[in-house]
Amino acid sequence: MQQVNPTSGKINLDPDNAEHGLAQLVLTVIELLRQIVERHAIRRVEGGTLSDVEIENLGEALMNLEEKMEELKEIFGLDAEDLNIDLGPLGSLL
């Protein structure tokens, strides 16, 4: 599958190739949310307020989510850099 605007950190919304640009945009948002959830979970685990069973369940769920994300990136021909969009003076998204 054709790679969408590799490593440029920009979303490609070319009219002839809109579905790729859209996939990149959607996956960027999902990846951002996934990383926020993951960081929050790590903080909670380190905080010591979760039981062993809760940690185990949370860890497995996040692991599955990470694997799913890798699959989706592969399907749409994207890599980690493509989802790390450039926010200009604010730096990179992820």
Next chain:
Amino acid sequence: MGDLIYLYGLIPTEETTEQSFPSFKGFDGEREIYTLSFGSTTAIVCQLNAEEYSEENIKEKINDDMEWLQEKAFHHHETVVAFSKMYTVVPLKFCTIYKNEESLMNTVQTNQDKLNSAFSLLAGNEEWNLKIYCDDSLLKDQVSKSNPAIEEKRAQISELPKGRQFFEKKKLDKLIDSELEEEKTRISEKIHFQLKEFVLQGNVKRNWSKDVTGKDENMTWNSVYLIPKSDVEPFLEKIQQYEKDMKETGWQFAASGPWPAYHFSSFS
């Protein structure tokens, strides 16, 4: 209103008598570049139309006209490089413009002592730049394999339940990343220190991002050196040796120069 004075650089007056001054077109592409002598310092300048090159017009061009900016920045750079090959030049930043000869003369005279020490520092020496790049994935492998604490931690993690493994692996990844950064800095600093044997002065600059370098590898070191001309060759040979010895472990070295000595002359 009289013409403005565009200043490219400053040179010791005594060097102007040793050879004839070359003929170059100035910043507007029409008028010639010439010299103005103020005692022991001579300025390399050209005249500019005061209206066309007013502060406002130049700001507007710099912000809105990329083609103009590219052409003029290239002209400035090429001109300063050409003069640096002939004289000891204190280079000036792009678009250093004075209202008239008098204001330039005042600035030169006020800074005469500073200029004299800059000339004696720069004479017979060259500015070179070194950029070091590193393939993080290759070095990460080595860092992770050569560190017994990380290996032990990895073995412990493999015995944990799956869910717990996820969190421990994330923690370990973070540890490896910070070890990697430390290792990169340690190696680069060591090289910088060893290169100081050949140089008069060395300054560390900020690393450039991949967007600027266009390379896949991260820049881990960016430094400038002032080197006596006779030591440039051994300096470059030493860098070639690093490149040869460290290539397989993901390191790349890019030395460039000689550059106008912007980093070792603070006149502005």
